[in-house]
Amino acid sequence: SQKIEQNSEALNIQEGKTATLTCNYTNYSPAYLQWYRQDPGRGPVFLLLIRENEKEKRKERLKVTFDTTLKQSLFHITASQPADSATYLCALGGSGGYQKVTFGTGTKLQVIP
Amino acid sequence: DAGVIQSPRHEVTEMGQEVTLRCKPISGHNSLFWYRQTMMRGLELLIYFNNNVPIDDSGMPEDRFSAKMPNASFSTLKIQPSEPRDSAVYFCASSLSGGNQPQHFGDGTRLSIL
Numbered sequence: 001s002q003k004i005e006q007n008s009e010a011l012n013i014q015e016g017k018t019a020t021l022t023c024n025y026t027n028y029s030p031a032y033l034q035w036y037r038q039d040p041g042r043g044p045v046f047l048l049l050i051r052e053n054e055k056e057k058r059k060e061r062l063k064v065t066f067d068t069t070l071k072q073s074l075f076h077i078t079a080s081q082p083a084d085s086a087t088y089l090c091a092l093g094g095s096g097g098y099q100k101v102t103f104g105t106g107t108k109l110q111v112i113p
Numbered sequence: 114d115a116g117v118i119q120s121p122r123h124e125v126t127e128m129g130q131e132v133t134l135r136c137k138p139i140s141g142h143n144s145l146f147w148y149r150q151t152m153m154r155g156l157e158l159l160i161y162f163n164n165n166v167p168i169d170d171s172g173m174p175e176d177r178f179s180a181k182m183p184n185a186s187f188s189t190l191k192i193q194p195s196e197p198r199d200s201a202v203y204f205c206a207s208s209l210s211g212g213n214q215p216q217h218f219g220d221g222t223r224l225s226i227l
Contacts, residue, residue: 032213043117043204043218044156051213089156093213099144100169101216105155 023090030092117219138207
């Protein structure tokens, strides 16, 4: 069955460093991958999308890579700030117009001042 | 612009009662999704609609759950009868039609069944 793995343990990082979060998947051939941020008591908020034919995508301090051979996506936040502390979810989607995405369980990031 | 609006934000009710969760999607969005989030299972898709028509309800746990979308600006998720294991946060999300569109989430309904 399809499986999406994100590090279930919280990631603690010092302010100013680069945070790297991992999303691994098995038994899945996604056409695209999305990353969302979720704050306590709030719904997820979309951050970035990367397609299967793209290796890397950037948006301000965020960078996402997508390796379909390794079946892995890495999500980087450079120059991390305490305001970046949140849970980050990856979501995988299929091809065509079908819109269902499958979410990972998320990784909680804590940026320490 | 108004985002996805869900009501109520919190619901506490006794086992066996009917629960109705409501969602108003973003105007112009053709697709609407209902999710359930728990610590153990994460964010699970229950059902999704496109142009008010249910497309995939394979995630609906059982017959106690039902969802409707009578028009483009309103959807409900109903649980009848409710059970303690239904306790979770329920999210509604909307998006434009088409693959890879980002989903816009409401802030959820925290449901507790006693």
